[in-house]
Amino acid sequence: MAASSANSPKILKYIAGVLLLASVIMVILGVYFYQKEDNFLKQCHLIACKVTNIEEKPRGKAYVEFTEVNGNYKPFIYYTEYDANEDELGYILGETYEVYYYAADTSKSEPRDFFINHITSFILLIVGFSCMLDFPVLLMVSAKTRKKQLPSLQFGIKDEVVSE
Numbered sequence: 001m002a003a004s005s006a007n008s009p010k011i012l013k014y015i016a017g018v019l020l021l022a023s024v025i026m027v028i029l030g031v032y033f034y035q036k037e038d039n040f041l042k043q044c045h046l047i048a049c050k051v052t053n054i055e056e057k058p059r060g061k062a063y064v065e066f067t068e069v070n071g072n073y074k075p076f077i078y079y080t081e082y083d084a085n086e087d088e089l090g091y092i093l094g095e096t097y098e099v100y101y102y103a104a105d106t107s108k109s110e111p112r113d114f115f116i117n118h119i120t121s122f123i124l125l126i127v128g129f130s131c132m133l134d135f136p137v138l139l140m141v142s143a144k145t146r147k148k149q150l151p152s153l154q155f156g157i158k159d160e161v162v163s164e
Contacts, residue, residue: 009145009146019131024128037117040102041117044102047067050094054089060082060084062091066099078099
């Protein structure tokens, strides 16, 4: 499909509509995943755990062992990645953290942190809302482009007549 300057407002409106549809889908998926993640967290026990061992691997990978402070739950290992050049690990040996402990599968247990606990929904919602903000901008650009093209699309006598 070749884009001519006469078709550019229509193309911009089409792109704006597709962008709006994609952003609505992302927001709906973000809400769905938030509810799914929240239902999972409701199945977990929120417990206080102490970091008992940290095994750091090269290139910003670490295995952090959490042990419940009262000894009621068995210890579990949490795998995390971080940018070793810029960031610290974020967990300190001997420190106490709140943890969502999933007794059915301890590998799904994770520290209490909104960003970690809701990463999928957070990304979908941010991208969806930012794309939604582009929709009116594209419509305004389409309207301005159409307004600039109106004099050239009119037939008949024009203001700019060149005689030889």
